[in-house]
Amino acid sequence: DTEVTQTPKHLVMGMTNKKSLKCEQHMGHRAMYWYKQKAKKPPELMFVYSYEKLSINESVPSRFSPECPNSSLLNLHLHALQPEDSALYLCASSPWTGKMDTEAFFGQGTRLTVV
Amino acid sequence: RKEVEQDPGPFNVPEGATVAFNCTYSNSASQSFFWYRQDCRKEPKLLMSVYSSGNEDGRFTAQLNRASQYISLLIRDSKLSDSATYLCVVRNTGNQFYFGTGTSLTVIP
Numbered sequence: 001d002t003e004v005t006q007t008p009k010h011l012v013m014g015m016t017n018k019k020s021l022k023c024e025q026h027m028g029h030r031a032m033y034w035y036k037q038k039a040k041k042p043p044e045l046m047f048v049y050s051y052e053k054l055s056i057n058e059s060v061p062s063r064f065s066p067e068c069p070n071s072s073l074l075n076l077h078l079h080a081l082q083p084e085d086s087a088l089y090l091c092a093s094s095p096w097t098g099k100m101d102t103e104a105f106f107g108q109g110t111r112l113t114v115v
Numbered sequence: 116r117k118e119v120e121q122d123p124g125p126f127n128v129p130e131g132a133t134v135a136f137n138c139t140y141s142n143s144a145s146q147s148f149f150w151y152r153q154d155c156r157k158e159p160k161l162l163m164s165v166y167s168s169g170n171e172d173g174r175f176t177a178q179l180n181r182a183s184q185y186i187s188l189l190i191r192d193s194k195l196s197d198s199a200t201y202l203c204v205v206r207n208t209g210n211q212f213y214f215g216t217g218t219s220l221t222v223i224p
Binding site for chain 1 (some may be wrong): 147149157164202206210211213215216217
């Protein structure tokens with residue numbers, strides 16, 4: 001199983017809603033990531049989890065709250081978002097080993113629209 | 116300063132052409148390097164890793180120059196199916212993967 005699975009694929013939410021994005025991988029990877037991608041832009045790193053602990057937060061606003069319940073799951077909780085937060089949210093995973101040339105595997109993303 | 120800078124493109128080339136993409140990175144401690152391909156409204160997928168000695172995979176050749184902090188990708192005999200955005204990616208010691216701005220390639224019949 002070499003997949004990263006994200007749900008839902010599409011999400012429309014109001015600015016007062018609370019929603020969560022989910023990500024799952026069963027490759028035994030101990031590093032997991034959230035990226036945000038706007039149209040015609042590259043993915044921008046938001047958070048890095050290593051061994052279920054948050055290791056990097058790239059100055060992301062607190063209306064985005066990540067959570068890693070176990071080594072296979074990664075959530076992104078959303079609250080009080082703004083229309084400019086509309087984007088494709090990508091989850092990725094990678095082995096956390098001394099072998100640094102291992103790549104990141106990406107899920108298909110959740111396309112989020114904030115209205 | 117951005118972690119990774121990349122040719123903005125777009126590149127529009129005829130079938131059969133050879134095209135080259137370039138990328139520079141700012142962190143000399145960066146550990147590993149990749150080229151990803153992203154099709155419209157899809158997730159990025161690994162095209163190839165980039166090794167210090169240079170490496171080739173069919174029509175694709177990747178080069179790394181650590182002294183100049185420069186990465187390149189050469190595509191020979193372009194196919195229509197090569198049309199996509201090509202993203203240079205750098206992995207640093209904190210296990211972060213940083214993306215270049217991406218270069219759009221359109222191969223024209």
